[in-house]
Amino acid sequence: MDQSKEQRILNSVSYNAVKGDPESVINCIDKYCSQYEWAMNVGDEKGTILDKVVEEADPSVALELGTYCGYSAIRIARLLKPNTRLLTIEFNPEFASIAKEIIEIAGLSEKVTILEGHSEDIIPQLKKKYEVETLDFVFLDHWKERYAPDTILLEECGLLRKGSILLADNIIYPGAPEFIKYIRSNKRFECTSYPSHLEYMKVEDAMEKAVKDPGAAAMLF
Ligand SMILES: Nc1ncc2ncn(CCCCCNC(=O)c3cc(-c4ccc(F)cc4)cc(O)c3O)c2n1
Numbered sequence: 001m002d003q004s005k006e007q008r009i010l011n012s013v014s015y016n017a018v019k020g021d022p023e024s025v026i027n028c029i030d031k032y033c034s035q036y037e038w039a040m041n042v043g044d045e046k047g048t049i050l051d052k053v054v055e056e057a058d059p060s061v062a063l064e065l066g067t068y069c070g071y072s073a074i075r076i077a078r079l080l081k082p083n084t085r086l087l088t089i090e091f092n093p094e095f096a097s098i099a100k101e102i103i104e105i106a107g108l109s110e111k112v113t114i115l116e117g118h119s120e121d122i123i124p125q126l127k128k129k130y131e132v133e134t135l136d137f138v139f140l141d142h143w144k145e146r147y148a149p150d151t152i153l154l155e156e157c158g159l160l161r162k163g164s165i166l167l168a169d170n171i172i173y174p175g176a177p178e179f180i181k182y183i184r185s186n187k188r189f190e191c192t193s194y195p196s197h198l199e200y201m202k203v204e205d206a207m208e209k210a211v212k213d214p215g216a217a218a219m220l221f
């Protein structure tokens, strides 16, 4: 049976990356996907935006929707403080198991929990089954048509607090028009657009940050 592209990415990381060094895993995946096979990792240009927003959020509990090979999970988890955690949801079992191995090579298995399933099924379980109170940071990188309904679901499940930060990938390409319409017209969120490029390509793309009730936190003091 021929290997999948994701298996070939794992082979490259396993052979070339320095065990326990997240930066070397990130660089290895970016090198492989720009030189040999394109893959839908957030990449280094948008990854730098992700890094800055994660540092701004300084989350105790972070959620990622759409793990894929674990590239963005590693970018997020390498910036997390001790005793903080990232939960990441992936429904494709092959991707979930490849991501688990790549996250292990990066030495970040303690900080990252991969939850296998559909976001719409797992989000309602986060409070009770995964002992989440509220989410400080959410990275949306799964089905683009699920960005808006899952943001509403996170709200309905009481998982967002004043100051929770959402960051969404692929606002231009493939695009998430319903999400943009929803989030920019919702007075509870303050939105910022970060123009960039599609991973490993010269195609325009962007990320959207949405902070819930930003002013409210400031008004308390
Ligand atoms: N509900 C639920 N719950 C849990 C889940 N886990 C996985 N999924 C499904 C996720 C399926 C992959 C999502 N990501 C993308 O589709 C994506 C695509 C491109 C792209 C593609 C072709 C081009 F020519 C150009 C650009 C680039 C990106 O950066 C992308 O992120 C889930 N869904």
Ligand SMILES: [Mg+2]
Residues within 6 Å of the ligand: 040, 041, 042, 141, 169, 170
């Ligand atoms: Mg993406």
